[in-house]
Amino acid sequence: MPQQKDIVKIAIQMPGAYPQLIQLDQKKPLSAVIKEVCDGWNLPGPDNYALQYADGVQTYITESNRLDIKNGCILRLTKAPGRCAEDLYKGIQSSDSGVRCDSLKELAKVSTDVTFAQEFISRDGHLLLVKIVEDANESNVIMTHTLSGFMELMDHGIVSWENLSSVFIKKIASFVNAKLTDASIQQVSLDILESMVLSSHSLFLEVKQEITMERLIAHLQVTNQQIQTKAMALLMALLQTAGDTERQDILAFLNKKNLRQYIHKNIIHSSGSVQDKMAHYLYVLQSVTLNHMEARMRTPMDCYSQEQRDILHNLRLAAFETETENSLNHERRRSLCAKEFKKLGFSNNSNPGQDLVRTPPGLLALDTMCYFAARYTDAYSRFVLENSSREDKHECPFGRSSIQLTLILCEILRIGEPPSETGSDYHPVFFSQDRLMEELFCVCIQLINKTWKEMRATQEDFDKVMQVVREQITRTLSSKPTSLELFKNKVNALNYSEILKLRQTERLHQEETLALPVVELKERLKPELLELIRQQRLNRLCQGTMFRKISSRRRQDKLWYCRLSPNHKMLHYGDAEEDTDSPTIEALQKKIPVADIKGLLTGKDCPHMKEHKGKQNKEILDLAFSITYDVEEDSLNFIAPSRTDFCLWTDGLSVLLGRDMTSESMRSELEILLSMEIKLRLLDLENVTIPESAPAVPKPPSNYNFCYDFSQTEQ
Numbered sequence: 001m002p003q004q005k006d007i008v009k010i011a012i013q014m015p016g017a018y019p020q021l022i023q024l025d026q027k028k029p030l031s032a033v034i035k036e037v038c039d040g041w042n043l044p045g046p047d048n049y050a051l052q053y054a055d056g057v058q059t060y061i062t063e064s065n066r067l068d069i070k071n072g073c074i075l076r077l078t079k080a081p082g083r084c085a086e087d088l089y090k091g092i093q094s095s096d097s098g099v100r101c102d103s104l105k106e107l108a109k110v111s112t113d114v115t116f117a118q119e120f121i122s123r124d125g126h127l128l129l130v131k132i133v134e135d136a137n138e139s140n141v142i143m144t145h146t147l148s149g150f151m152e153l154m155d156h157g158i159v160s161w162e163n164l165s166s167v168f169i170k171k172i173a174s175f176v177n178a179k180l181t182d183a184s185i186q187q188v189s190l191d192i193l194e195s196m197v198l199s200s201h202s203l204f205l206e207v208k209q210e211i212t213m214e215r216l217i218a219h220l221q222v223t224n225q226q227i228q229t230k231a232m233a234l235l236m237a238l239l240q241t242a243g244d245t246e247r248q249d250i251l252a253f254l255n256k257k258n259l260r261q262y263i264h265k266n267i268i269h270s271s272g273s274v275q276d277k278m279a280h281y282l283y284v285l286q287s288v289t290l291n292h293m294e295a296r297m298r299t300p301m302d303c304y305s306q307e308q309r310d311i312l313h314n315l316r317l318a319a320f321e322t323e324t325e326n327s328l329n330h331e332r333r334r335s336l337c338a339k340e341f342k343k344l345g346f347s348n349n350s351n352p353g354q355d356l357v358r359t360p361p362g363l364l365a366l367d368t369m370c371y372f373a374a375r376y377t378d379a380y381s382r383f384v385l386e387n388s389s390r391e392d393k394h395e396c397p398f399g400r401s402s403i404q405l406t407l408i409l410c411e412i413l414r415i416g417e418p419p420s421e422t423g424s425d426y427h428p429v430f431f432s433q434d435r436l437m438e439e440l441f442c443v444c445i446q447l448i449n450k451t452w453k454e455m456r457a458t459q460e461d462f463d464k465v466m467q468v469v470r471e472q473i474t475r476t477l478s479s480k481p482t483s484l485e486l487f488k489n490k491v492n493a494l495n496y497s498e499i500l501k502l503r504q505t506e507r508l509h510q511e512e513t514l515a516l517p518v519v520e521l522k523e524r525l526k527p528e529l530l531e532l533i534r535q536q537r538l539n540r541l542c543q544g545t546m547f548r549k550i551s552s553r554r555r556q557d558k559l560w561y562c563r564l565s566p567n568h569k570m571l572h573y574g575d576a577e578e579d580t581d582s583p584t585i586e587a588l589q590k591k592i593p594v595a596d597i598k599g600l601l602t603g604k605d606c607p608h609m610k611e612h613k614g615k616q617n618k619e620i621l622d623l624a625f626s627i628t629y630d631v632e633e634d635s636l637n638f639i640a641p642s643r644t645d646f647c648l649w650t651d652g653l654s655v656l657l658g659r660d661m662t663s664e665s666m667r668s669e670l671e672i673l674l675s676m677e678i679k680l681r682l683l684d685l686e687n688v689t690i691p692e693s694a695p696a697v698p699k700p701p702s703n704y705n706f707c708y709d710f711s712q713t714e715q
Contacts, residue, residue: 008069013054014077017041030063037077050080052113060115084110085119092128097142104145111152121158126150134167140182147172147188154195161199166206169196173210176219183224190219190230197237204241213253232281239288240419251289255434279424286426287419293437294416296364301356308363311370312352316340318373319384343388345397355399360416361406368441369402376442383449393459396452398445400462405444408470409437412477428482443488444473454496468499475502521681522674529673533666537652542566544582545645547638550608550620561588562638568656569594571627573636592636596629600653608637625650 008024020040024033031046038046051061054076059065061075069075079087088110091103107125110116120126129150132138138146154161175181175189193211196203211234219231239250301308320340328336334350342349356366373380387395410416413427415437430436448469457465472494481487544563561583562573574588603609606626609617623640640646647665654661 008073009071010069010073010075012037012051012075012077014041019074024069026067026069030061030066034077041077043077048080048083049077051075052078057112060113062115081113081116081119085116085123085125089120089123089125089128092125092132097139100138101142101145104142104149108145108148108152111149114156114158117153117156117158121153126153126159129153130164130168133171134165136171140185144182144184144188147185147192151188151191151195154192161196161203164196169203169206170210173207177210177212177215179215183227186219187226187230190227190234194230194234194237197234197241201241201243204238208238208242208246213250229277229281232278236281236284236288240284244292247288248292251292276424279426280422282431283423283426284419286430287414287417287423289430290413290415290437291418293364293410296367297360297362297410297415299362300359301353301363301366303351303353303357308366309353311366313337315366315369315373316344318377319344319381341399344384344399345387345395345401346399347397352399355403358403360410361403364410364437365403365406368406368438369399371435371438372402372442372445375438379442379446383446387449394457395459396449396457396465397459397462401448401466402441402445404462404466405441405448405469408466408473409440409444412470412474413437413440427477428480429477429484429487432483439484440473440487443484443491444469447472447491450492451496468496471499475499518678521678525674525677526670529670529677530661532673533651533661533669534655537648537655537661538564538568540648541652541656542568545641545649546576546580547641550639562636563588564594564652564656571597571636592627592629594656597627597653597657598630599628600650600657600659601626601628601635602650606637607635622646625653627653 006026008026010022010024012020012022020037022033022037030051034049034051035046037051038044038049043049052058052075053061054074058076060081061069078084088103088107091099092107094100094103107120111120129146132146133143133150136143153159172189172192175185176193181189193207197207216231216235219227220235222228235250239247242250303309316337320343338349341352344352346352346355348354356363383396384398387398390396413436427436433439448465451469451472452465455461455465455468472491476487476491476494479490481490541564544561546559546561549558549560559576559578560573561576561580562571563582563585564571565585571592571594572585572588572590573592574583574590576583576587601607602625603621606624608626609621609624620639622643623646624638625640625646626635626637628635638649640649644665647663651661651663651666
């Protein structure tokens with residue numbers, strides 16, 4: 001007998017027949033199951049049939065995927081994949097164009113199933129499709145179905161792309177290069193070329209040789225969003241697969257034609273899934289373009305390279321006028337250089353090249369400094385001279401700041417990181433600026449000087465300033481500025497005081513967010529803990545308390561005792577002697593039924609406090625309370641021995657009257673209990689065994705010689 005877990009209840013359909021409801025035994029061979037289904041409909045030749053899902057992706061059921069069948073699934077009895085492949089193979093070769101068209105259309109549909117694809121390819125069906133493409137004698141509709149079916153078959157990875165002939169590749173490229181080709185053919189052809197390029201570098205070279213970049217770019221300028229998307233995908237594939245030299249050629253072509261700006265301006269206005277794909281392609285384009293700086297970023301400065309040392313000295317000369325330098329001897333010239341490199345803000349002023357040995361940012365930091373000095377000469381001179389005139393502790397070091405800023409920009413722009421397969425976080429400003437890294441540096445190095453002054457920073461605050469600058473840059477870029485000018489305006493408006501305000505707002509929001517679950521937990525725990533406090537108050541009333549009577553002469557002359565009965569129905573009280581600890585209920589002669597108690601009064605509202613007025617009675621007022629009851633509207637008056645007893649009794653009497661407890665003692669105890677309970681609930685007790693009973697208290701030590709006698713020190 002099969003076990004219940006091996007049985008799946010399913011329905012099986014077939015056109016023109018009533019469905020069969022069967023219990024599929026997963027231990028039984030699939031061929032036997034198909035035979036039983038065929039027998040149920042009196043169908044001969046069960047080998048010619050197979051099962052596939054009737055809904056969604058209509059995948060064939062095989063021995064490898066049959067365990068995915070769930071209770072309630074609807075399957076369909078259909079042609080076996082081998083028989084279907086044979087029929088379509090013959091149909092594609094039919095002399096009737098209508099039959100060929102229908103067969104190829106069906107092929108494009110069923111080729112998504114790997115089981116069918118294996119059967120069709122085993123008959124060299126893919127080569128038949130290749131021949132149709134190479135001959136190019138069919139109509140646009142038939143050619144579209146042929147290319148779609150071919151693409152679906154190749155997607156399974158059963159056949160290598162490298163087995164394709166040059167004739168086939170040229171023909172596919174011709175479909176893309178042609179100006180009047182059917183749009184559907186161009187879409188699939190772009191898909192095929194993208195897969196070729198991504199499969200190997202040799203195919204990349206063939207495709208790059210055949211494809212015309214001008215035509216590929218032209219496809220980005222059409223109104224058909226599908227063609228735009230697939231052309232962009234092919235362009236990204238070419239960039240990602242290309243070697244360094246080839247990649248630079250493609251990027252140079254894009255920059256020359258101002259195509260980066262055009263791509264972002266015209267294509268980002270797409271919508272839906274197309275927009276998501278385009279966002280990814282724009283991210284890839286940005287990543288690939290910026291990554292050409294990786295080599296410089298990972299190359300340390302060679303302090304023995306005369307060329308690199310000359311670049312550093314030119315940076316110094318651009319900042320300081322040194323007309324008499326050539327007339328100085330070697331030692332004085334060396335001393336002057338060291339002094340000026342110190343003013344430039346290099347840590348190692350005698351050998352500033354050592355500052356650029358660290359990678360990243362390596363030589364890229366030197367490149368950005370030189371770009372700033374050459375492109376914005378006045379701003380560079382102003383930065384250096386302004387800080388040279390400040391006190392030493394308040395000067396903003398240009399060299400050190402530039403190196404750190406270059407590193408920050410590399411991290412923010414993810415230079416050196418390969419583009420992820422799902423990334424879409426690109427910066428629109430990249431598409432409006434040819435040299436984004438350098439131009440961002442020029443804006444942000446001046447931002448550092450501005451922020452430095454706003455923070456009134458010293459050399460010890462360098463790391464703190466750079467953290468603020470990083471935050472200013474990331475916050476501004478996250479707002480997606482579309483131009484460098486817009487970025488510059490936004491980042492300068494985001495001054496230090498604004499950063500502090502934003503941090504404070506976010507911290508408060510975070511605290512509120514983190515506190516919300518704790519607040520909710522407190523509200524859930526509060527009723528249980530309040531009940532615990534109520535029981536404690538009632539138990540305390542049952543134990544009773546000794547009270548003193550205050551005479552009219554304000555002398556404490558008599559004692560009396562009051563306690564609640566164990567069943568909480570009677571309040572017993574009576575006179576007591578001072579040496580009595582806790583009189584029994586029987587010893588207390590008077591009693592008041594709890595049901596007769598009508599009210600609870602405190603402080604100056606109490607009857608026995610009416611005559612005690614004045615500042616000297618404030619302490620007694622804070623301890624006084626009374627209960628009123630039905631018997632001739634009389635009252636029982638109390639003066640509590642302490643504030644603690646006052647809180648215990650007023651809370652306990654409020655509980656008896658069905659009222660809320662309001663004392664400060666109750667609020668304090670509730671907060672303590674809530675705090676303890678929440679800490680216990682939040683403890684990480686996973687895999688920790690909690691004993692059912694408390695552990696035994698260890699025996700006292702045999703001696704206390706380990707204790708330190710502080711009295712000896714005090715003496």
